[in-house]
Amino acid sequence: MSQQNLESLDVEAIREEFPILEREFDGQQVVYLDNAATTQTPDPVVDAMSDYYRESNANVHRGIHHLSQEASIAYEEAHDRVAEFIGADGREEIVFTKNTTESENLIAYSWGLNELGPGDEIVLTEMEHHASLVTWQQIAKRTGANVEYIRVDETGRLDMDHARDLIGDDTALVSAVHVSNTLGTVNPVGELTALAHEHGALSFIDGAQAVPNRPVDVSEIDADFYAFSGHKMAGPTGIGVLYGKQSLLEELEPYLYGGGMIRKVTFEDSTWGELPWKFEPGTPPIAEAVGLHAAIDWLEDLGMERVQAHEEELAAYAYDQLAAEGDVEIYGPEGGADRGGLVSFNLDGVHAHDLTSILNDHTVAVRAGDHCTQPLHDKLGVPASTRASFYVYNTREEIDKLIDALDDARALFA
Amino acid sequence: MGLGSDMYRQQILDHYKNPRNYGELEDPTFTHIGENPMCGDEIRMDVKLDDDEETIEQVAFSGDGCAISQASASMLSGELRGKTVDELLEMDRDDVIDMLGVDISPMRVKCAVLAEKVAQDGAEIYQGDLDVEKTTTEDD
Numbered sequence A: 001m002s003q004q005n006l007e008s009l010d011v012e013a014i015r016e017e018f019p020i021l022e023r024e025f026d027g028q029q030v031v032y033l034d035n036a037a038t039t040q041t042p043d044p045v046v047d048a049m050s051d052y053y054r055e056s057n058a059n060v061h062r063g064i065h066h067l068s069q070e071a072s073i074a075y076e077e078a079h080d081r082v083a084e085f086i087g088a089d090g091r092e093e094i095v096f097t098k099n100t101t102e103s104e105n106l107i108a109y110s111w112g113l114n115e116l117g118p119g120d121e122i123v124l125t126e127m128e129h130h131a132s133l134v135t136w137q138q139i140a141k142r143t144g145a146n147v148e149y150i151r152v153d154e155t156g157r158l159d160m161d162h163a164r165d166l167i168g169d170d171t172a173l174v175s176a177v178h179v180s181n182t183l184g185t186v187n188p189v190g191e192l193t194a195l196a197h198e199h200g201a202l203s204f205i206d207g208a209q210a211v212p213n214r215p216v217d218v219s220e221i222d223a224d225f226y227a228f229s230g231h232k233m234a235g236p237t238g239i240g241v242l243y244g245k246q247s248l249l250e251e252l253e254p255y256l257y258g259g260g261m262i263r264k265v266t267f268e269d270s271t272w273g274e275l276p277w278k279f280e281p282g283t284p285p286i287a288e289a290v291g292l293h294a295a296i297d298w299l300e301d302l303g304m305e306r307v308q309a310h311e312e313e314l315a316a317y318a319y320d321q322l323a324a325e326g327d328v329e330i331y332g333p334e335g336g337a338d339r340g341g342l343v344s345f346n347l348d349g350v351h352a353h354d355l356t357s358i359l360n361d362h363t364v365a366v367r368a369g370d371h372c373t374q375p376l377h378d379k380l381g382v383p384a385s386t387r388a389s390f391y392v393y394n395t396r397e398e399i400d401k402l403i404d405a406l407d408d409a410r411a412l413f414a
Numbered sequence B: 001m002g003l004g005s006d007m008y009r010q011q012i013l014d015h016y017k018n019p020r021n022y023g024e025l026e027d028p029t030f031t032h033i034g035e036n037p038m039c040g041d042e043i044r045m046d047v048k049l050d051d052d053e054e055t056i057e058q059v060a061f062s063g064d065g066c067a068i069s070q071a072s073a074s075m076l077s078g079e080l081r082g083k084t085v086d087e088l089l090e091m092d093r094d095d096v097i098d099m100l101g102v103d104i105s106p107m108r109v110k111c112a113v114l115a116e117k118v119a120q121d122g123a124e125i126y127q128g129d130l131d132v133e134k135t136t137t138e139d140d
Helices: A003-008 A011-015 A043-056 A066-086 A100-115 A130-143 A160-166 A189-198 A246-251 A286-302 A304-323 A352-361 A374-380 A396-413 B003-007 B010-017 B067-079 B085-090 B093-100 B106-126
Strands: A094-097 A121-125 A146-150 A171-177 A202-206 A225-229 A240-244 A262-265 A270-272 A328-331 A342-347 A367-369 A385-389 B030-036 B041-049 B056-064
Touching (some): A043 A066, A043 A286, A066 A094, A066 A240, A066 A286, A100 A202, A100 A225, A100 A240, A121 A130, A130 A146, A130 A171, A146 A160, A160 A189, A171 A189, A189 A202, A240 A246, A286 A304, A304 A328, A304 A342, A304 A396, A342 A352, A352 A367, A352 A385, A352 A396, A352 B067, A352 B106, A396 B010, B010 B067, B041 B067, B041 B106, B056 B067, B067 B093, B067 B106, B093 B106
Parallel strands (some): A121 A171, A171 A202
Antiparallel strands (some): A094 A240, A225 A240, A328 A342, A342 A385, A367 A385, B041 B056
16 A cells, blocks of 8 residues: 555544544553554544434434434434445345344344254354354354354465365354454455355354445345444444345344334234334434444545555554564464454563553553454464554554554563 | 553562462362453462461462463462461452552453462362352452
């Protein structure tokens, strides 16, 4: 990527919409590099949500009064906006959940528990987030199905030969992360989905680390299910998305029951309402849906191609700077088109938690731990790693601050 | 410098780099393994009691972890010698932080108390008051 591309995203102007980035601790301005955990929220998104509460707040769907109509339209239109953003056919295919984890669980309970049995195979990857790994493990235990894992090779990419070996006629589901939250690897999810379909299996793609930073088209991937979270894409916490092909969602039983999802209820039985509402019982996250809508508008104004180019540029820069240090071990592919905007690493002789505490002295915010990929860390042979993850407001200078702070850790632990 | 570097005073770093009583006891009265699920650190504590079955005669620890959890285990292993099991059980997080002699940032307290928690859980299991194979600091 050229410097031109990086400048074509006006980072200075973007940063003005994030007052939180001006915060100082001990006189030092925060360097926020924990975006894979959650991104910061720009003023237009905060404003959209506060405007909603100030001007339009009411419960949705059932109200006849003006405010409820306004709230209902805003809530329903947020589904349309998400559908348009990811290339879905319409609001029927967009279910709002609490987060990616709940989207995974919805399919696990609604489809997995009902459809899986002994002899069925669930194929995951070794780089799955616990959101899917733990969930499908438990569903397998209850149904007698087996879980298999597509290997991660020494470059941090999926071993696709192994994938072709594993995915067979017993496979009922292939569930994979689109972008790994630990290795940064961008996986060939279209190819995995095609493999699943060749064998009559479904595909579930966890896009929590993909939708925020690259153009995603679910129809191009042909995924049966696709999930992501609002708070990792400049939107609010408390809202996640489950995309599902309409024909599949129509067949599925609801996972949660209650009001707002029904067609008819008698003392004996109930029938379910239209998509997507049959999967959204109870009062949904209305303000959060308004916020997510605003976040998508905001991101599309920036242009998702430019967002992606910015992320790749920063990830490649961080990778190169860290690799040049000599005593840093980096996990996952080198910078480039198949690495998302994050870099996980360890500094030789310093535990990730200690390093992260020392970086915090320099007000550099990164994450330490297993990033909810404990089995992957076991495979890498480390208990934990430090992860720097980037977003549209980050700069090379911020990465330089991280690199400079490594010297302090070396001095202490030498 | 902020709280973080204050945590890494010479004494902490010394115990981290040259841990005391590291290893396993040949004939422990009780042994327990526990972990801090936040970082995956796992510590094993071996405790040998005196003939009175009350006084702690020897303590050893093993496992990998961050500087705070390892230094805490190293210091605790010395601190516990001569104390009774009841005195061990009475210890709380403030005692551990006093022992460490540094300010521990809130998110790192679990690292600091891991060894104490593992030793206490081991003692409770030994006394028959706790019935688990492995415990964590998650519920603190």
